[in-house]
Amino acid sequence: MAFSTTPDWFHISDEDDIVWESRPHPVSMGSRLPIGVAVAIVGLVMAGWTASDGIGFLTIVGVLVAVAGTALAGARYLVWTNTRYVITTSELYKKHGVVSRDVTQFRLERVQNTSLSQSVVGRALGYGDLTVYTAGSGEPELVFERVPEPELASRLLSDQLEETAVSSEGTAV
DSSP states (O other): OOBSOOOTTSOOOTTOOEEEEEOOOGGGGTTHHHHHHHHHHHHHHHHHHHHTTOSOHHHHHHHHHHHHHHHHHHHHHHHHHTOEEEEESSEEEEEEOSSSOEEEEEEGGGEEEEEEEOOHHHHHHTEEEEEEEETTOSSOSEEEEEEESHHHHHHHHHHHHHHHHHHHHHHOO
16 A cells, blocks of 8 residues: 655655555544643633623633634644654654654564554554664664544554565575
8 A cells, every 4th residue: 555645744756656645543642632622622712601791800811711622623633634654665763743753764674573452442442552672772763642543553564564574685695
């Protein structure tokens, strides 16, 4: 399954293809998103209710509460939408950051082991963590957190690792 769009934060060579691309499951936005939306609605209702009497103190407070709720929900959404995971035919990428950008990249040849873990809630909602271990390190080097359809991501990564191993065996003659 190859994707035709290339993310703007990495340059892929002509020989490589994107095998899988995703962002975390929406549940990763946490409770701050619905809380922010609820606070914004309360603020709008308060501002609208009191605005019929003219713009007074409670109307201004309502508008400020609505702005604060919108900012809270918007911040959670921006963090979620600016986190991306990509598997190409030769590399793994993890990008996050709203104002600044942090991109972690590993060549598939360096990957020694992978693991998939799902909590009970993760299994019920369809997300899990895909952890990558590289050669020379006993600690996880890269974690794709709260990946939607983690079994698919894990299978596609395993397939790419097998293809990378086969092609490196063929060139190591």
